[in-house]
Amino acid sequence: MRTFIARRLLGAIPLVLGIATIIFFVVNLAPGDPADRFSSPTMSAEAREQVRVNMGLDQPIHIRYVRWLGALAQGDLGVSFSRNRPVVDIIQELLPNTLLLSFTAIGVAFVMGILLGILQAVRQYSLLDSIASIVGLFFYSMPSFWLALMMVLVFSLFASVWGWPISFPPSDIQDIDYAFFSPIEKVQDRLMHLALPATSLALVLAAGIARYTRTSMLEEIRQDFVRTARAKGLSEPVVIFKHTLRNALIPVITLVGLYLPFLFSGTVFIESVFAWPGMGKLVVDAILQRDYPIIMGGSLVFAMMVVVGNLVADVLYAVVDPRIRYD
């Protein structure tokens, strides 16, 4: 197992490098000049050229590539065109927000989804099963930004205007008075701000997870060993949770690996709607603004996180299913 992990990590380096190169060339070969966005209509041609020089865009592409790789090796991701700060600083500020959102959403989604899936499997074809399937599908089928907008309107606007007991803040990660809050108030504030975005993200995921768990549980429940367990007189919860679940979770765990890239890029829509200052929104805004350093830096960071995440998923997979051999 250890050699496996070591080999995978080693293999990840050329992988990430390859991704980095592809990103660099795709982005830099796109038509259009990023300097245009940062020049004003009243500037002379010389001034605009000066802007390009200041941004380092006057060099030919292979020189820029080599420079970029060199800087990369030293942990320098360049300076953002649009925000005029080192990309590393920007990412350091925004990444924790995205991670907070993603992991909260994953956690909630997996717990909700697995429990629901188990329930559905145990009561296959019942009314509960049907309703749960349809409701779950309903959420799963919604474009996430649409769900997010609905949540803003219902749980923030209407809740406030119609005087419901609780209404959630629709944007940002914290109140403007956050700095003055006591530690408990700070946690509360974060949770309030996390509520809508994380729920939007989680609902979409949970439905998919529930379906998968249901299928998987159904397969396992029909296995002979389950009948044996029941025949032995074990109580139903023990049968389900201790014996069936472990096998059933195997394909569900692959979902973690499958959902990871979706999670990071899926946060794009949620972050946009809820004005959540995070990586997803950063990278997409950068693309639309042609802010090359952020596009490249941000994509690279995403890719690295996904690679690590997949590795973790594979390890989990092997741990859970003793039939899997990684030799």
Added chain:
Amino acid sequence: MRVRLTRLILVAGLAVTIGACGGDGGASREAGPWMLEASLAEAGAAVQFCEEVTANVSAYMSQFEGQMPPSERHGGAVVVASIGDIPDGMNNHVSQDYTASQHQSFVNLMTLVKYDEDQNPEPYLAESWEVSDDASEITFHIRDDVYWHDGELTDAYDVAYTFKRAIDPETAFPNAAYWTHYEQGPDGVEVVDSFTVKFQMRPHADYIDPWRATTIMPEHLLGDVPSAELRQHPYGTVCPVGNGPFIFVEHREAASWTFQANPAFPADLGGRPYLDRYVYRVITERTTLLTELLTGGVDVFIRPFPDEVQAILDSDVVDLLRYPFRGYVLVGWNARRPQLADKRVRQALTRGTNRQEIVDALLQGYGTVANGSVPPFHWAYDPSIGRDAMSYDQDAARALLAAAGWVDRDGDGVRENAAGVRLAISIKYNHGNDMRQDIAEIMQAQLSQIGVEVTPMVVEWGTLLDQIGQTPRDFDGVVMGWIVEYKLDDTDLFHSDNISETYAWSGTQRPDIDRFLEELPLVVDREEAKPIWSEYQELLVDEQPYTFFFFDDRLDGINKRLRGVEMDARGEWLNIKDWWIPADQR
């Protein structure tokens, strides 16, 4: 590099405020001393810069600890939000973003002069000024009681420094055109004494305008920075230091900017602002922004769309502010194209489009049809120009097209000329802008009725700028917008000398227009200039390099608890230092 939090302790001198004393113990943010945090980068010269700067600001401001606030109006925090960020921060040398310049001019920094409602200059940082009789020399006398937020005095050296940076080509100052008629050689600026500075210039109109638009920058902090590094210097976005009514406190990337009242602001100019704190938030999703406004999370929504205004009008919590502005929307025509070369065709395209209906429908009436580049509130505006000549009249349009030789010869509904070229054009617009898309599509529908085939095309912004700005000028028509400066100058757009420059989209080449463009800036007296402006505008109507669409009014949603807000064409943040909130609504 790691990000580390550093405490910036500022004491706002609000030990006790009448009636607002905190029974809520530790979290009394409207009374008593309070702490703010600024985030800085660590390691390296940039960080060192910010650490020193912050320490200095902190030390200077602590002397105002414990001062009693002058009146009951003092207190509270206001939140302004819009969909755009402030990309270059407070660095006036490089920024060209409207929101940035508003924050620089009215919030964090100061300009030498401000405009009153009639666009006449009034003193701000400059106490007074004199112009020589032949208008070749201008001398400014700077106030001696304005301090940078780190304790240094603002003086004439800062003004001279700002000017030199602006005219230095290596800075790539976005509005270098301001200074074309100023003497840019080594003798151009002279620092007479600590508070007096003299500039040489060639006589021209609106010579004060550049000083309304350019904020004075701190020479003691930025003087030694090489030009190429200015843009990315942390001063702009990480630790700005100003001398204006509000002190910079914190910038959360992609989220918010926080400022705090400056207790040292000169009493002559109004003294310390009423508000304790001002927060600018960035929310890109319009529905969310509207929700924040309607639920009280945000006090001011900058520029809602006309279609969104109904919810604001219906709300009990918010008011709508509306005022004319200096931005106009146009469709620029590439007169180099065979279909568009004849000015009668361009006139026909304008007359074939019902612009008033568009204003009524798309802008919900919040706008004025435009026939030239002069905004309706401007002193040079003449409402009669083009009103009849370019009125909506499809029959007249058809007649113009026919006279220019465009007739539908093959019965397909689209006109051709004698050589068989079809009157088929594309109108390009950048995506992300619904208004421009709508205009292109509406023109498509309306112009088809006079035998012109229009194809709307969406193009990515950067690519579009290339297509219209560089040869071979790959476009027929383009929907665009301009925000005009008070110092109107269309030279870049229509003068034939600039015909291969970026902004000569139309390729206008008319000696009579050239003459006007050259003479107008030199006429100093407004009364004299006005009829000349009218003549120039008539020429533009005749030439129709653009179909001028409309000057749209500015709209803002403002929470009713906010008092004293004045906004007009000078900007939304115009008098932010005079905004206040009644004590019971903070």
Added chain:
Amino acid sequence: MTDRLGPGRRGLALSAVLPGLPQLAVGRWGVGGLGLTVWIAFLAVLLTRWARFAAAWGGPLDHQIASLTVVAGLLGTWGWSMFDVSRPVELDRSGVSQWRLAVQAFKKNRIAVIGAMVVVWVYLIALVTPLIAPYDPAMQGPLPGRLAAPSSEFLLGTDHVARDVFSRLMYGARVSLSIGFVAVGISVTIGTLLGAVAGYLGGWIDTVVMRFVDMVISFPRLVLLIAIVALFDTQSIFLIVAVLGFTQWPGTARIVRGEVLSLREREFVEATRALGFSRRRIILRHVIPNVLAPVIIAATLGIGNVIVLEAGLSFLGLGLEPPTPSWGSMVADGRDLLLNAWWISTFPGLAIVLTVVAFNLVGDGLRDALDPRLRA
């Protein structure tokens, strides 16, 4: 209790006039309901839109297809119903094939059948749209009529340039459905093949394929999509479909590979190896059919996923060029107007949800029916 009306004059007569009714009468509401509703609806279309129908034959291709669909639908429904009614009643159910059992299990699953009906209906509507859409989807009405609420004149209201939302919704169905179908077709094919090969053969092939999968998965899909749209500077439907399809297959490949890895150790596969079958035969005829269940789930989830992703692209401003309607771009267009013109976004949004739900119900039903291990 027989399960069909049996050959007899009453059944035939009924079937000739209202195909589907005899089937309904004996409780086969799925096929019966579908047949009857198609018959009645298409007949109505034919009668009320005769002019358009007749003109369609000389018109553009999609008009011809629409008319063809009406004709085929009418003939097909009538013919099937007559055939079905005149077949002898089944006596014996022994010796029925796996597939027959699966179909019967599927038919027992009510919501799956409903889902199937919805899917068929959506596709039929999409095909017949040119005949039934009340307005041209690209035609703008007079400007004062923009943002009009749903009314008898404009069933689902008008959008911000006074176009009929209802017509755009129907035309948008064609676009969204096609994108979904083709993209998923590409991705499932590639994914299944590669996943099965990698999982079964193992070794260096597995490593290579999975490295490749890792790379494509790790690649921020959105970035690639957006960058390519920008690079080619067009928003062509082919490009979008291609990129969507070619970035979706790793998911299927992983699932298939996972299943195959488990399957590989099972007894029946060992048996085929013992019998000396070639690897190709084992993979194609024994392994893949047994991983079809997760592939089907993947495919149905996939279609929905692609439709939703296309909506996301439109949200970022990279959907199809206007005035081409797609459900995604309609939702995106209306999102700033949710408070004062909710119909622009809401109806396409509902359409997306409904269609995707229907696909997924079908997928679930098929899976339940096909997997012998899951049947009660």
